[in-house]
Amino acid sequence: MGVEIIFKIAAIGILTTVINQILSHAGKSEIATLTNLAGLVIVLAMVLSMIGELFENVKLLFNLF
Amino acid sequence: MLSCFSTCFEQKGEIKKLLFKILGVGIVTVILSSILKNSRSDFSLLINICGGLIIFYILIDGITELFDGIGFLSENANISSSIISSIVKVIGVGYVTEFCADIAEDSGNKFVANKVILGGKIALCVMAFPIIRYLFQTIISLI
Structure with missing residues (x-):
């Protein structure tokens, strides 16, 4: 767990934005939408597992439930 | 020490x-x-x-x-440890609720944020009840 995950997410965001721009300029907007969706799903999977870990940690730390 | x-x-x-x-x-x-x-x-x-x-x-x-x-x-x-542990629990619930409400409010969804805060408040009240009971017991024993 470190700062690198923030950089990773930002990199994925910038990359998908660039790919989206190129594809939509080339007239392939449906593939561009799919690229957007793929990027979002990848990042969401990373963040969701982290949030689950956070809740487990909070439960342990504060003796909840 | x-x-x-x-x-x-x-x-x-x-x-x-x-x-x-x-x-x-x-x-x-x-x-x-x-x-x-x-x-x-x-x-x-x-x-x-x-x-x-x-x-x-x-x-x-x-x-x-x-x-x-x-x-x-x-x-x-x-001080009995059950009181301290319930205070710690209250702090934990408050932190998690605040975290979720801030995420919801950041994304512009104030309705969900308010409902999350309401849920957290009710959970806190339920958790803080032993402390209130302890307070009343102390008052009654003083009388």
């Missing part, structure tokens, strides 16, 4: 290091999320969430140390 104080002094430097780590993570998070705010607002929200999570992970050791200290003090002051 003395050993507790000496560990506190030893950890002053550690805490300073942790503080600057948190400040650095905060600045990096703000800069990256503001870069992506205009082009992809969904990613900037996720970056914000990640920054908050990392700051929490940095703080875990400090929080554990603090609760150990509070437990030590309450043991010496003859």
